[in-house]
Amino acid sequence: MLKSYLPPRFNTLAIVLFVMLWLFSFYKILAVLLLAYIVLYVSLRRSRNDFRDDPVVTKGVIFSPSNGKIVHIEHNVSHGMYGDQLIEIQIMIPWWKEMGINLPLSSEVKMLHVLKGQSFLRTHIASEVIGTKEGKGVSLALDNRGETVGLTFFKCKLGLWPELMVMPGDRGGRRVNIGYFPFGGTVMLYLPKKYEILVKTNDEITCGETIIAVIPDHA
Numbered sequence: 001m002l003k004s005y006l007p008p009r010f011n012t013l014a015i016v017l018f019v020m021l022w023l024f025s026f027y028k029i030l031a032v033l034l035l036a037y038i039v040l041y042v043s044l045r046r047s048r049n050d051f052r053d054d055p056v057v058t059k060g061v062i063f064s065p066s067n068g069k070i071v072h073i074e075h076n077v078s079h080g081m082y083g084d085q086l087i088e089i090q091i092m093i094p095w096w097k098e099m100g101i102n103l104p105l106s107s108e109v110k111m112l113h114v115l116k117g118q119s120f121l122r123t124h125i126a127s128e129v130i131g132t133k134e135g136k137g138v139s140l141a142l143d144n145r146g147e148t149v150g151l152t153f154f155k156c157k158l159g160l161w162p163e164l165m166v167m168p169g170d171r172g173g174r175r176v177n178i179g180y181f182p183f184g185g186t187v188m189l190y191l192p193k194k195y196e197i198l199v200k201t202n203d204e205i206t207c208g209e210t211i212i213a214v215i216p217d218h219a
Contacts, residue, residue, distance in 0.1 A: 003046040005099070005163070005180045044182065047098045047207070060215035062195060063175055064205040065104045065151060066187050067097040072125045073201060075193070081111065081139055082150035082190045087197060089212065091205065092122040093184035101162060101179045102208045104189065105149060107142035108171045112164070114138050119155040122186050126154060137188075138162055150190035159183035175208040 004011075014037050021030040072090040079086060093099060117136045120129040130136060138153040138161060153162045164179035172178065181187070191197075195213035199205060205212070 002042070004041045005044040005046050005182075006041060043095070044180070045098060046177075046180070047100060060217065061174075061211055062104045062149070062189075062191060062213040063102070063208055064091070064210040064212050065102050065189060065207065066091055066093050066100070066181065066205075067207045068093040068184070068187070068205060070199050070201050070203045070205065071123070071186075072127075073197060073199075074127070077190070079150060079190055081113065081141055082148050083192070085193045086150075087191045087193060087195060087213070089189040089191070089197070089199070090126055091187040091189065093181055093187060094122075095156075095159065095183045097184060098207065099180045099182060099184060100177050100207055101151075101153075101164070101181060101187075102175050102177050103142065103172050104151070104212065105142070105144055105174045106172070107144040107149065107174075109140065109166050109168050110143040110148065111141040112139070112166070112168055116155070116161055119157050120186070122156040122159070122184060126186060126188065130154075138164065140164065140166070147192060148190075149192075150188075152188040152190070153181065154186040154188070156183070156185040159185045161185075 018030060018034060068091045071092045074088045077086045077088040078084045115136055118130050140151040142149045155161045160182035162179055162181040166178045191213055194215060196216050197213050198211055
């Protein structure tokens, strides 16, 4: 059965409303609202997560945190929350893709900053539109044995801000779902310089399946 990120309470209220409209013979309104509900349900569909992490095999591997496309890759980037000499990878999530957000590696949530603010079209390169990315967006710092990996999310003008289901101190294995990005947007992934990047600009990536980077010693 197809699952969705729509809250259970919303689904329950929708069913009650549909039944009431049917009982009072408001069939045209029922048809329009039912169609809208189906479109929304499918748009916010949730893929099954059958991944089983093998720490030996996946050690030193960074998986894609979302579905989408690589927009830009930049080296030697500094970020006040994540550190210096980082690799910045910008990912675009189209509105029609499954919108789940997964942990790219086994880690603990060290910091979560929800600052939101400016939005921009997901096809644009972030640094060219908003300049510095510090103090903007929804930022998530992940700690893996003293090493920080960063995720920052920016809303598209045609989308919404992400819904994250984690707080500082939470721990999870790589490829575990931690939220979703309604109607897509921009994901910025920050990695230490020691990683070897295995993707390039315009590559299509799949959440939890595409390997973004590896530590050469573990490749």
